Amino acid sequence: MNHIAPGARAGIYHYDEIDRQFVAERVEQFRKQVERRLSGELTEEEFKPVRLMNGLYLQLHAYMLRIAVPYGVMSATQLRKLAEIGRRYDRGYGHFTTRQNLQYNWIKLEDTPAILHELAEVDMHALQTSGNCVRNVTTDPFVGAARDEVVDGRVYAEILRQWTTMHPEFTYLPRKFKIAISGAESDRAAVRIHDVGLLARRNDKGEAGFSFYVGGGLGRSPFVGKLVREWVAEEDFVAYLEAILRVYNQYGRRDNIYKARIKILVHELGLEKFTQEVEEEFARLRGPKYRLDPEIVEGVRQHFAPPPFEEPPDHSEALERAKASDPAFANWLAVNVAEHKAPGYAIATISLKPAGGIPGDATCDQMDLVADLAERHSFGELRVTHVQNLVLAHVKKDELYDLWKQLDAAELGSANAGLIGDIIACPGLDYCALANARSIPLAQAISARFADPVRQRTIGELGIKISGCINACGHHHVGAIGILGVDKKGTEYYQITVGGDPTLTTEIGDILGPAVTETEAVDAIEAIVDVYLANRTGEGERFIDTLRRVGHAPFKERIYAAD
Amino acid sequence: MPLIENGRIGEDAWSFIPDGEPVPNDRPVIISFERWQAERDSFEGRNARLGVRLKSGTLAGAIAADLDRFSLVALEFPKFRDGRGFSTARELRERYGYTGEIRAVGHVIPDQYLFLVRTGFTSVEAPEGTNPDSWANALKEITIAFQPSLDDTAPLSLLRRKLKVG
Missing domain, CATH: 3.90.480.20 (Sulfite Reductase Hemoprotein; domain 2)
Incomplete structure (x- = not known):
């Protein structure tokens, strides 16, 4: 070959x-x-x-x-x-x-x-991207670049990739099994909505270890992952996970597909009993066979050595000039670019959410362009984010303007990372055999309504997440505004939730009121935004904080009062 | 039913005796775990070998204390998708030190054979008319295993190759 x-x-x-x-x-x-x-x-x-x-x-x-x-x-x-x-x-x-x-x-x-x-x-495959096995392990899309990173999650995700590949004991689990790792202070991997969420951290001796959250997940019964162990030392990383999976494989329900995820097991056994089972299994498994040797970790870590950064000054004159002369670029810079750990570099998010577009779709020409740009500006490497965008993680500040102009010419320059236009949507009834309603046209309609980048930035951080059915592939439960498609006697309706939060302060959103039609849904979102803007204190208060402060009442009133 | 052992169809010396039927004393038989629980005293002093068959919901711990009485433990797969048996076999071997035969019975497909062997099974009861080539091939087609199991006890197995990097 x-x-x-x-x-x-x-x-x-x-x-x-x-x-x-x-x-x-x-x-x-x-x-x-x-x-x-x-x-x-x-x-x-x-x-x-x-x-x-x-x-x-x-x-x-x-x-x-x-x-x-x-x-x-x-x-x-x-x-x-x-x-x-x-x-x-x-x-x-x-x-x-x-x-x-x-x-x-x-x-x-x-x-x-x-x-x-x-x-x-090109060393790729489609293995274990479905089925009742351990799926692709996900991590922070800013891994290896973020200024707030404590531990490099790629190293452990790669160890797990190998560990879980055709695992003889855990390939016919009760249900699918998803693991996410975050090694930074901000959680950009939504770890607490995964079957196992790992927070990699360091103790006061500088050694790496992990907090294990278990039993998070969305779908028809949403749960936030529960802390099963605060500190698992690096050498026990594999053993502890093996213990969790063994308990799940033995005790997880197999009588009902909707109750088969580990979240239901943790819920039904109770955290204390579940933890006790895992700890017993762990105590027995712990030993030379499962010990993760620091030298192995080092060996894997060498694959993820930092690229050969030059040492440009952290302050870029070229960038400042471009910012001053091109407001659209300045806006993108403020919204889509994050701080890098290496001076003079930045992390750029490429939005796959143009106004009126299909979230997460990229044409093959766009993919070719991003590949070229990754080679030119980011050491030939790129990342996919769980909010369905792409990231070039190591861009010299001097080159950001050049990068953005090329992105913008290919409809990849939207300045909306984390804003209301940065919608997550599942494929919905346009593709999916499970869906009750379409997600994509609604996402398109909402992003078209809020197309103006200045308006988006005024609104600020506000994630909309849309699922076309209760399986919640669009993560609607943790959207600041979540939308769930339902079928009412053959007509598509949309149920709106508010207050979800996918970060470490994880919250499942609450249903605001009766489901609405597709057209009403777009108006309802706009009404929610208007109520927020009218109620927020100053520019700084995020939607989620205003909502927590004023409660649902003003929002409900505006949307449903006319009925 | 054809018995698969070491990738080949082999002779089956064992027979399963359904609950309620008399248990012969002169040849190896497998009885259900439920029968064992109800009639265990009646097997005192038996000379011929005895095997026990566990439903998929019966985990290794349930039989652990009695393992020295059995030359064979048969683990049932009601559906091939029900993978509890993989953990049960592994627990029998690694936690309870069982060294006798572990047999997979019920619905198992050749695509699972390698996993069965790697978690400690020694034989599989295959359906009538099964294709022996598929079973033989199942042990040969994937030669890479990334994690330790019953067939490879080196610490962390293949990950160790990473020590050579750099």
Whole structure:
């Protein structure tokens, strides 16, 4: 096989021969599994989980193939390959997901072995992006760059990637299992809405360790992850996770798909009993076989060595001039650019949310452009965020203006990261076999209504999240404004929640009132914003804080009073 | 039903005796865990080998104290998607030190065979008409395992290769 080595400049895990051999064997295994299905040796029931563990879903109109982007980090070479595949086998675009992966929505079953083969050429695959196994581990999209970073989450996410790959004991779990790691002071990975959320931190000796939150999740019964252990030392990292998974595999419910996630087990056993079970298992597992040797961690860490930063002055004259001369750029800079740990560098978020656009979609031409820009401005590396945007993590401040102009020319320059236009939406009834209502047209209508970047910035931090059904792939429960699509006798309605929060102060939003139609929903969002602006104290008070202070009443009154 | 052992169809010396039917004393038999609980005294002094069959909801701890009485533990998979047996087998081996035969019975597919072996199973009862090639192939098609298990006890297994980096 012809391997194209990813650029060796940035912090990207490089496959070795063992990783490559594994993926090649796994691709061949899937080819045989498809043959065995076609010959009838495997029933459809037996084939389904096998297919799902290869990332292949059967959706409303076509197959959907979900490609793994481990912890959301990839090289420009890999992104170019994704563009090429999207052009050849899909309809010229791809969709970035809340799990930091990419999915193609219009795939033919017979093309999948060829696609998997092409992916393997750039050390990519679709493994364990679905099915009742441990899924792709996600982390902070600013990892390795953020000024507030304490521990580099990629190192541990990569250890888990290997650890959970075809785990013999945990591949037929009661239900899917999602892990997120954050190693910074701000949680940009929404760790407490995951089955296991890990906060990596350091003790006063500077050693790395982890707080384990277990049993978070959205869907039909939303729960915030509970703290099971405050401090798990680095050497026990794998053992503790193994203990949690074993308890879950043995005691998790298998009688009802809606009660099979670990959140229900933690809820039903109670935190104390659950913790006791895990601790017992952990006490026994702990030992040389599971000890994570610091030298292994160091070995993995070398893959993520910082790129060769030059040492530009932290204050960039070029940037200041551009800022003063171009207000649109200045706005983007204020909204989409974050502080970098290296002086003279910055972290740039590329919004995939143009006004009226489909959240998370990128055309193949856009992907090619971002790949070029990543090579030119960010050491050939980029990230996918759980809010469905892209990030160039290491951009010289001197080059930000040049970068933005190129992005803007390709409709990738929206200044709305974290603002009301930065909507998360699931694929909804346009694609998904589970959905009750469409999500995308509503997201488009809302972002068109709030298209003005100045208005967006005036409103400030306000996340809207839309799910087309109770499974909550659009994270509506933790949206400052959440929208859930429901079906009422064949008509799509939308239920609005407010007050959700995906960060460490995690909150599940409350339902504001009866569900409304699509047109009413856009007006209702605008009404909520108006009430907020009328009530907030000064420019600084965020929507969520105003809401906490004044309560639901003024919002309800405005939306439902006319009825 | 065909018995799969070491990637091949093998001879099955065992037979399962349904609850209520008389238990022969002269050949190896498997009884249900429920029968064992109800009639355990009746097996005192038995010379022929005895096996016990556990439903998927019966975990390793339930049989731990009696393991020295059994030459075989059969773990039931009511549906192949019900993966509790993987943990039960592992607990039998690693927590309770069981060294006898562990057999997978019920609904298991060749695609799970490698996982079964790696978690401590020694044999699988396959459905009639199963394709033996699929079972043989299942042990050969994936040669990389990233984590330690029953077949590889080196600490953290393949992650150790990372020590060589740099």
